[in-house]
Amino acid sequence: MKKIFIMVLTFTILLSTLSIKAESTSTNNITFDDIKNHWAKDEIEKLVSMGVINGYDDGSFKPNNTITCAEFTKIMIKALHNDPGNAVGGHWADLYMKKAFDEKYANESDFDDYNLNITRGEIARMLSRALEYDADIENIENLITDYNDIPSDYQNHVARMYVSKIITGRSDGSFNYDHTATRAEAVSMLIRFLDFEVVEVEEVEPVIEEEPIVEIVEVDETFIEPEFYVKYFTAKYDFAYHGIHVENHLEYVGEKEHWFTTECISHPNLNTIIGKGFDFEYLTYTSDNIKMYKTSSTRFDVGSQIYQLPDTLTWKPSEGVFDLKDGDMMEYKITVSNNKTTKEYYMEFPFKDREFTRWD
Incomplete structure (x- = not known):
């Protein structure tokens, strides 16, 4: 031994x-x-x-x-x-x-x-150079989904930090080196x-099973992988700054129900702020348990939208709680479930302000 x-x-x-x-x-x-x-x-x-x-x-x-x-x-x-x-x-x-x-x-x-x-990649490069440890990075491309998109002069540094668990990846398996x-x-x-x-x-001799146990993993063929995109609202009488949409929403028509829950993780206050509209109170910025089921593409693209950020940032009592500026990075976590399978997805894109609101 x-x-x-x-x-x-x-x-x-x-x-x-x-x-x-x-x-x-x-x-x-x-x-x-x-x-x-x-x-x-x-x-x-x-x-x-x-x-x-x-x-x-x-x-x-x-x-x-x-x-x-x-x-x-x-x-x-x-x-x-x-x-x-x-x-x-x-x-x-x-x-x-x-x-x-x-x-x-x-x-x-x-x-x-x-x-x-x-960036995350630049931090990985600096910490990797300071680490006196040769990590086993064999087959790393199977662990980091966007590994082949990382420039070659960053790849070894990113791999060492990832397998050492010093810098973890996203829930979807990506590293996002340039974020x-x-x-x-x-x-x-x-x-x-x-x-x-x-x-x-200690290096020990491997134990060879005479009859290896094969684990059968059941694949949920009813779960439909969503394809997300962001839509910015620019018209004077639009009611929102941006929305998150499902590109392939028609694939869900007539299929098992899928529930979409959207959470803003870069600005957590957006998930809890209470806005006042007309004569009632309601949650202004929360989009929870949106059901993508038998959707339609005929109602001004409403069928594909699962979240929007309204242009009500100045409504009391949310006034003064925070201030979104043009170019601020927005990061969202979207949880999708069909009561059998649950997956998390992450989106990151810049906030785009407008020179007007619908109240101008």
Whole structure:
């Protein structure tokens, strides 16, 4: 029996009071009012307690905001090395970028502009270069559905992060290497990187079953895979900013019922805000349990729509709760069920504002 010894990664974390640009310098209070129910709450509080990243002066962390190349490089360097501090002249992150170049986490040609938002692929590349571990990436294209769409100079880095479970893929099996990362995603990736550990593994002789058990998986042939697309509303008297439609909705005609539930995960408030219309109260932004069954294509394309974002953002009492800006990325999770099979799908596209509302 042989033993394989693999190095255990050990990192020395420097606690520092320096903060990312535009953030508060206090780490005493790490309870932020906008992460109480956030999926990355524990990771955020852990990295903040290390002094690696901070929240904002208004008591928020803004987990769904994007993070720039300079900002991510800063928290990565602070987590792994002594803090070089902000540069006095030139770009504020020059010393952090120089340290990243010296440690071979990044090349000077990697970033055209330090102020651009960093992508999931760029984070994978930096963390992969810092990881002293050769992962088994054989047949990785069977695990990551969009692997062949990833540029060749990113593929090995993405594969190493994926099989090491430092950066996970989407529920549909895609990696989305070119999607910008949020602050919460960046923190979660860095925490998993710091916690990553390869322990001693014993290689044992495989046990060969004389009569292997074959598991028969029943395929639900009644489940119809949806094809989604986004429709933007531009006419003056349109009642919405955008809608999510099912391209192949006619395939559902006369078939088993399929239920579509849409949830906005980039702006969770859109799922709960109460709007007031005429003389009654109703949920303005929630689209829940839409039944795609015996649909029609004759009612102004209504038969294919499963969700729309109304242009009622200024109606009280939702006024002032949040502000959507042109170009903000909208991410939706769509759950489809036919009472036998349930699947989740994700859509991401930019919000498009208009120069008018139907009330102008």
